[in-house]
Amino acid sequence: MGSMDVVELTNSQIFGGHSYVAPGSSQGALRNPEVLDPSCVSGQIRVVNPDGGPDATLYLMTDLEAVREAWTNFQSSAWSTPFQSFDWVRSWYLEGSSSPKSKPAIILGYEGNVLTFILPLGVEPFLGVKRLCWLAGDINDYNCPLVAPEFASRLTEKMAAEIWDGVAKVIGEVDVFHLTRQPEFIAGVRNPFMVKGIASSSCASHMLTLESDWKSLYRRLRSSRTRSRLRQKHAKLRREGKLQFRSVRSQAERDLVIDTVLRWKGEQLEASGDRNPFLSATLQRTIKNCSQVRQGTISLRIYGLYVDNRLIAGVIAFVGSQTFSLFVTAYDPRAFAQCSPGTLLLLKMLELSARAGLHSFDFLAGDEAYKRDWCDRTLVLKDSFWGVSMWGRVDARISHLTLKYKKILKANPTAMVLLRRINYFKVQAMAIFAAWIKSKRNSGSPKQSKAS
CATH class of the missing domain: 3.40.630 (Aminopeptidase)
Incomplete structure (x- = not known):
């Protein structure tokens, strides 16, 4: 792929900082x-x-x-x-x-x-x-x-x-x-604590094993035709303006990118009729708070792809000593979508992770098509439900049955299409209702002020 302006991006600057896990570390266990x-x-x-x-x-x-x-x-x-x-x-x-x-x-x-x-x-x-x-x-x-x-x-x-x-x-x-x-x-x-009430979760996670020789890895991941098409999209995007990939540093810009990426991702999910977990204010504030930690216990990183300083795609990720974990990625559907900015940003993250010597690129939980398309291994996730009291055993049984039928539903393409359509129209109806409530409140304001 062609060159791209990379702002403040030495390996130590991109991936440096505290590692969230050091498997097999020689550090002693905590005593006393x-x-x-x-x-x-x-x-x-x-x-x-x-x-x-x-x-x-x-x-x-x-x-x-x-x-x-x-x-x-x-x-x-x-x-x-x-x-x-x-x-x-x-x-x-x-x-x-x-x-x-x-x-x-x-x-x-x-x-x-x-x-x-x-x-x-x-x-x-x-x-x-x-x-x-x-x-x-x-x-x-x-x-x-x-x-x-x-x-x-x-x-x-x-x-x-x-x-x-x-x-x-x-x-x-x-x-x-x-x-x-x-x-x-x-x-x-193997996780040694999974011993009771175990069932496979309704989704898995997907990972890619990285190699330090990025060119060789890229040739293995994508055909020559696909690589050529991505180079053409990259070249077209460069003609639109100054193309930059940044590791976002200032807290004000981090907060802006986080808000924007979560909004884009939520809109994408709602448009396809999928559940939008990014409406959670708790999740939004947790990400923002952890992005402020400089030398703490977490390495949350924010990256962006820009054209003439306009954000067109973004990534929220965790970076460790061996693994890059892609938490959220999204792009602006109204800007240069034909150039696949989300794919180009993902490709850049894969390249930099490989060149930095990381071992794995973790797409985390979810069965989206792009994750399955890039990964070379799948990590099974498990749920465990078991009761201690009588009512607890009833709750565990209901949880197992709910999980079972959720997996049956996900395995049925026709049912999933119908469910997504229902979710889509539900979201649209809620948006119309919210707009109606807002208009009613606004129309009532002048009367109230006039009466006062």
Whole structure:
């Protein structure tokens, strides 16, 4: 593909900063549970290892700030995903979460005085039952524990089941475990905590294995005809004005790009009749808050493709030591759509990720056609539902049935077309109704002011 002006884009500038995960890191595990403030420990329980290995002590923490130090120190060497970063979860919680009644129930698991895992959980009321869910699970693409690599490699299913039983006992107010979008593998190792009530999620995630030789990788990914067509689109876009790819630095511009990209993505989903998760104010504010973290525990990056300083496509992504995770990407459908700016921006991100020495490009959860088109492997996501109380078992059964029929519906193209049409007309009707309400309010304002 032809050249493109790249503003402030050395590898260290694009991909530098704190890594969200360092699988197999040699850093030592966090020691001394005594650093936890005893007044902040809401409960603890000892879990006996049925396999004869070390027992575990579970500490229940209901205050996020009380676990900040333990969490942030541990995540630098633990296996996890960007969605288990302390800053991400904290921002989600402070912004209200999907349920204002969500109550943190964070479990710190120790062997002796060594922290080996963190379960970022929360209790949420739902139709009279108390569900135990992953914190920020409503906006996360991946939900899982933070686990020390050495512990993950030897944790057995029996011990994992005992730990979950201990979690229910130490929290004491759980009817049902409702754990969704859990990756089957974390850093290439099977997720050892998925042992109960397991079913495949309604979607998967998709990844591409990168190679440092970008030209060779690109030739393998795309035919000569496709590469030629993309070069032509790139050349046409350059003729429209000064073409630049930027890593967005200033906070004011970051906020603007975030708002714009989420709006474009939402419009795209609504136009196709798909559900629009980007209407969530909690998600929008969480992304903005985390984009402000410079040397913190998360590496959220914002990128844009510009023509004459006009944004025409944007990317919101997490960048780690080995993986580029594409969270949201969208383009302006009203500007140069015939030049495929979204594809050109994606291609640039793939190239820079490969040249920077990253191992994987993660398209995250979702079965969109473009993800399947670029990926070379699929990561299975799992949901786990199991009840502790009678009503919890009823809720778990309903959740399993709902998931089953959702997957049946997604597998039926005719049904999906009908559902998308219904969703599209519903969105249009809501927009018309909102406009009508607004016009009524505006028409009433002069009368009110005149009367006053």
